[in-house]
Amino acid sequence: MAGWVAVLLCSLLLYDALLYSSLRTATREGTQASASVAATALKSRMAIGIRFGKKLDTYHNVDRLLASVGQAAGMPLAVLDSRGRALHHWGRFPPLPDISGRLPQTDGETVLDLKDGELLLAPVTDRAGGIAGHIAVWMPSRSLDDTLWSLFRQQLFFQGGLALAGILLLSLCLGLRRSGGLPRNLCLTVFLLLMLGNGALALHAVSRQYTQGLRNDAAHTGAILTEDLNRLLLVGVSLDDTSRLSAYLTRAATIHGDGLVLEIIAPSGKAYASSHAAGPEAPELLPSGEEFPLLELASSFSVSGDSPEQGWKLRASLTRGPWLERLMANGLDILTLVVISLIFMVEMFLLLSRSLEARLQGTTQTHAHRSALFRPLMFVFILAMDMTISFIPLRMAELTTSGMLPRDVLLGLPISAEMGMTGLSVLIAGTWMKRKGARPPLMTGIICMALGYLASMLAWNPWLFIAARALVGLGYGLSLLTAQAYTVRDGRLADMFAGVYAGSLCGSALGAMLAERLGYGPVFVISAVILACLALVPLRLLRGREEQADAREEAPAARLTLTQVRRLLTDRRFLAFILLALLPSALLCVGFLNYFLPVFLKQADVAQSNIGRIYMLNCLIVIYSGPLFARLVGSSLYKGPLLFWAGILSALSVACFCVLPPLPASVAGSILLGLATGLNIPAQSEFLLELDIARAIGVDQAMSLLDALQRVGQVIGPVCVGAVMAIMSVDDAARWAGLALTGISLLFLLLVRPARRTGGRA
Numbered sequence: 079m080a081g082w083v084a085v086l087l088c089s090l091l092l093y094d095a096l097l098y099s100s101l102r103t104a105t106r107e108g109t110q111a112s113a114s115v116a117a118t119a120l121k122s123r124m125a126i127g128i129r130f131g132k133k134l135d136t137y138h139n140v141d142r143l144l145a146s147v148g149q150a151a152g153m154p155l156a157v158l159d160s161r162g163r164a165l166h167h168w169g170r171f172p173p174l175p176d177i178s179g180r181l182p183q184t185d186g187e188t189v190l191d192l193k194d195g196e197l198l199l200a201p202v203t204d205r206a207g208g209i210a211g212h213i214a215v216w217m218p219s220r221s222l223d224d225t226l227w228s229l230f231r232q233q234l235f236f237q238g239g240l241a242l243a244g245i246l247l248l249s250l251c252l253g254l255r256r257s258g259g260l261p262r263n264l265c266l267t268v269f270l271l272l273m274l275g276n277g278a279l280a281l282h283a284v285s286r287q288y289t290q291g292l293r294n295d296a297a298h299t300g301a302i303l304t305e306d307l308n309r310l311l312l313v314g315v316s317l318d319d320t321s322r323l324s325a326y327l328t329r330a331a332t333i334h335g336d337g338l339v340l341e342i343i344a345p346s347g348k349a350y351a352s353s354h355a356a357g358p359e360a361p362e363l364l365p366s367g368e369e370f371p372l373l374e375l376a377s378s379f380s381v382s383g384d385s386p387e388q389g390w391k392l393r394a395s396l397t398r399g400p401w402l403e404r405l406m407a408n409g410l411d412i413l414t415l416v417v418i419s420l421i422f423m424v425e426m427f428l429l430l431s432r433s434l435e436a437r438l439q440g441t442t443q444t445h446a447h448r449s450a451l452f453r454p455l456m457f458v459f460i461l462a463m464d465m466t467i468s469f470i471p472l473r474m475a476e477l478t479t480s481g482m483l484p485r486d487v488l489l490g491l492p493i494s495a496e497m498g499m500t501g502l503s504v505l506i507a508g509t510w511m512k513r514k515g516a517r518p519p520l521m522t523g524i525i526c527m528a529l530g531y532l533a534s535m536l537a538w539n540p541w542l543f544i545a546a547r548a549l550v551g552l553g554y555g556l557s558l559l560t561a562q563a564y565t566v567r568d569g570r571l572a573d574m575f576a577g578v579y580a581g582s583l584c585g586s587a588l589g590a591m592l593a594e595r596l597g598y599g600p601v602f603v604i605s606a607v608i609l610a611c612l613a614l615v616p617l618r619l620l621r622g623r624e625e626q627a628d629a630r631e632e633a634p635a636a637r638l639t640l641t642q643v644r645r646l647l648t649d650r651r652f653l654a655f656i657l658l659a660l661l662p663s664a665l666l667c668v669g670f671l672n673y674f675l676p677v678f679l680k681q682a683d684v685a686q687s688n689i690g691r692i693y694m695l696n697c698l699i700v701i702y703s704g705p706l707f708a709r710l711v712g713s714s715l716y717k718g719p720l721l722f723w724a725g726i727l728s729a730l731s732v733a734c735f736c737v738l739p740p741l742p743a744s745v746a747g748s749i750l751l752g753l754a755t756g757l758n759i760p761a762q763s764e765f766l767l768e769l770d771i772a773r774a775i776g777v778d779q780a781m782s783l784l785d786a787l788q789r790v791g792q793v794i795g796p797v798c799v800g801a802v803m804a805i806m807s808v809d810d811a812a813r814w815a816g817l818a819l820t821g822i823s824l825l826f827l828l829l830v831r832p833a834r835r836t837g838g839r840a
Contacts, residue, residue: 098230099595101284105226108291110198111334112298113215114187116151117200118333119302120144121213124157128204134211135165144168150301154216158199160209171216181212195219229283236279244272269423277416284408292396296338297368300394303330303340304370307392311372320351327353337400339363342372343391350390367395411591411687414694418584425580429454448619449570452561453577455615460581462608463527463554465589465601466534467582468689470496470547471677471796473598477540484804488540490673490796495544496551497668497796501789503555511560517620520560521613526553528609535602583697590690646783649771651830656787658826659721659765662819663758664791666728669799670751671696675744678808682740692748699752700759708760717765718830720757725823727754733816736809765830 123143128134134157145168148155154169162177172194182188182201190197195218204210247268327340331353339361340353354360372390432450466473471489478488503523510519530550537543558578565574593601646652671693679689711720731750734743766772766784802811 098226099592101229101233101287102226103595105222105229105287105291108287108294109217109222110189110196111291111295112151113153113198113217114200114333115295115298115302116147116153116155117187117198117213117215119151119306120147120155120157121200121202123147123306124202124213128202128210131205134159134202137166140166141168146305147302150305151215151298156214156216158212158214160211162212164214165211169216170218171214174214181209183209195222229287233279233283237276240272240275240279244268270420273416273419273423277412280415281409281412284412285405288404288408289396289401292337292401293368295334296394296396299330299334299338299340300368300370300392303327303394304372304392307372323351324353327351335400336361337397339367339395339397341393341395343369343393345389361397361399363395364398364401367393369393407685407687410691414587414591414687414691418588421580421584425454425457425577449565449567450573451619452565452570452574455577455612455619456561456574457577457581457584458608459524459557459612460578461585461588462531462581462605462612463550464582464585464693465592465605466531466598467586467672468590468676468693469593469598469601469686471673472680473534474540474543475677476598477537477543484801486677486800486804487797488800489677490669490800491540492544492547493668493672493796494793495548496554497789497792499548499551500555500558501786501793503552504559504785504789507556507559508563510556511563515620516560516564517616519556520620521616523553523556523558523560524609524613524616526550526556528553528606528613531602531606531609535599535606579697579701583694583701586693586697587687587690590693591687593690594686645771645774649769652769652771654826654829655721655762655765655769658822658829659725659758660762660784660787661791662822663724663728663754663762664788665795665798666732666819667751667755667795668792669795670732670747673796674799674803675748677803678735679740679744684741684744688741692744695745696748696752696755699749700756703753703756704759707757711757711760711764717761717768718827720761721765721830722823722827724754724757724761725819725826727751727757729816729819729823732812732819735812736816 120143124134124137124140127137132138134140137157140157144155144157144166148168154167154171156164156167156171158174159165160181162174162181164171164174174197175192177190177192177197180190182199185201185203188199190199195216198215198217200213200215201209202211202213323342327342331338331340338353341349342351344350370392372392429451470492474489474492475485478485483491507519507523527550530546530548530553533546533549534543537546561574562571565571589601589605592604675692676689679692680686711717714720727750731747731754734746734750737743738746763784802815806814
């Protein structure tokens with residue numbers, strides 16, 4: 079029972095960490111949206127005077143402008159000069175440190191992280207187009223933290239009630255199971271229901287906070303515009319030109335995208351002017367829009383059917399479409415949290431159950447028991463590693479300005495360096511493990527990866543980032559090969575790779591969600607911390623003397639001779655397999671998934687969390703299609719046609735980008751490439767082993783050669799894709815790549831067809 083409770087609490091801790099980041103993002107976005115409204119309103123009021131030559135430090139009535147906008151928005155405001163020094167301010171605006179080196183150089187808004195809060199800056203341009211100063215809005219962290227903790231405490235209270243109910247049910251289930259009653263699966267079902275209940279509560283909290291932020295944004299916008307309209311009415315400006323009034327409302331609503339509709343409502347209840355066109359194309363609105371009364375002077379423009387008892391109003395309403403899209407995105411985020419927590423729970427349960435079982439049987443020091451514990455170890459290892467998989471080229475893009483190579487090629491170099499060092503370290507790991515046992519290469523690999531991720535965060539230029547990723551590849555190769563060699567002797571290789579795929583599935587989605595909320599740098603640090611904690615595990619898990627003794631018992635592996643190499647290079651079917659099946663699949667898998675997808679989707683403004691979910695989807699397809707395709711390959715007489723169909727699936731995966739929008743094309747391409755990978759994994763090894771030349775050099779040598787050649791494709795994949803993207807558009811590249819892969823697959827099928835055997839007469 080204590081073990082189940084421990085697993086439950088560990089899973090809830092992971093879930094709560096992700097939930098906290100989601101609530102923080104929803105709260106922060108609402109605050110920044112209100113700050114943006116205030117900055118834009120004040121900037122628009124001062125822009126005309128600045129263009130006519132007025133100076134910010136002597137601007138007439140600037141204090142009144144600051145007070146009117148600040149009171150409507152409820153946020154401290156200031157006007158800064160071009161060097162970031164405060165000229166005028168309203169509210170509790172704090173003294174600023176020297177921010178001259180952090181000021182934006184473009185017309186877009188920027189948010190600076192300061193000691194006690196965040197500062198939103200909106201540049202003000204003069205008539206020459208230069209930056210004359212900035213409108214600054216202060217967002218104190220204390221206010222944000224108070225709101226956030228209030229929401230989070232409420233979630234923890236409800237979660238505690240659900241957890242207590244779950245523990246009581248687990249106690250009942252385990253009590254009945256001891257008496258021969260309910261199976262263990264019921265306990266897992268209780269855990270699933272508990273996590274789904276937590277997910278429903280979290281979705282309600284995040285969506286409510288997001289909706290409240292939108293309503294606050296609408297209220298601030300309406301209050302500021304009402305003040306502007308009333309000011310115009312007081313000075314005698316006529317508002318009876320409907321088209322000009324609608325254009326004014328449209329400009330005010332533009333900063334909100336399609337999420338806000340502004341309307342002037344006549345006393346009759348009809349819309350006199352609107353920021354969006356009326357008719358069948360008008361957006362559907364959420365009920366209960368915010369309304370603000372205009373001055374009585376507004377009665378100077380009348381509409382037939384007006385009621386004198388009711389006044390004119392400004393209404394700010396939220397549109398249903400963008401709100402529903404964000405609600406669905408929140409639902410996907412929460413569902414992803416539930417899936418990650420459940421997978422984490424399964425792996426932690428395996429760790430607990432296997433440890434307890436070995437302790438009861440007195441087999442904790444056996445090689446088989448340690449092999450069984452490699453699955454949860456590799457789960458956490460790969461989870462930490464793949465947390466950054468969806469934004470490696472994006473981080474490189476932030477560091478890359480110019481260079482001797484085209485930018486698209488440079489973005490692929492970190493991945494190529496990582497894959498290349500992985501291949502080289504595999505060669506080192508085997509010899510090292512035979513001489514010193516499994517512990518030294520495993521520990522060294524994990525430490526190298528931790529240092530590589532820390533260096534990835536600290537890198538300030540592209541070449542340092544490439545070197546950091548090469549260090550990660552070195553550590554990954556050492557660790558993975560050691561884990562493979564250690565577990566294969568006990569028949570635990572498939573079990574270990576189940577942990578690898580589970581870690582990849584969780585890590586890609588988890589890292590993308592964290593990057594969307596925290597940025598790329600903190601995710602590198604989180605990965606480094608997890609790996610640093612894992613570095614001490616081999617000291618406890620492995621025993622040096624025993625591993626060295628086991629290594630000495632293994633027979634030395636044979637090496638390829640010059641004669642065998644010549645036979646390989648002259649074998650038609652082997653060369654066709656390498657050049658037309660193995661290398662293209664490895665090139666496409668890494669070049670498409672690790673390089674092209676993140677860059678392409680980021681350029682299409684797809685959220686980072688959705689990019690991570692596409693990786694998660696690809697991993698799920700590989701995991702669940704693999705066993706089905708393995709049975710298909712095992713029952714097939716000839717493996718060549720299966721590799722042909724895998725090539726066709728690969729061709730279709732890139733052809734999707736010719737006919738579909740970015741996000742649907744990426745989803746479809748990820749699914750098709752996942753199917754192709756699931757088919758290639760068993761088909762390639764089986765095809766190679768059925769070749770006469772492979773049987774002649776030995777199974778071990780053939781599989782080692784397969785792995786080495788795959789590494790070659792993985793190294794050149796990102797660079798090749800980057801070179802293609804540098805010289806042609808995505809549509810052209812997808813079209814030509816699809817045709818090339820189809821032609822290559824057909825040529826492979828022709829070259830590897832079985833030779834016809836003719837028999838003589840009896």
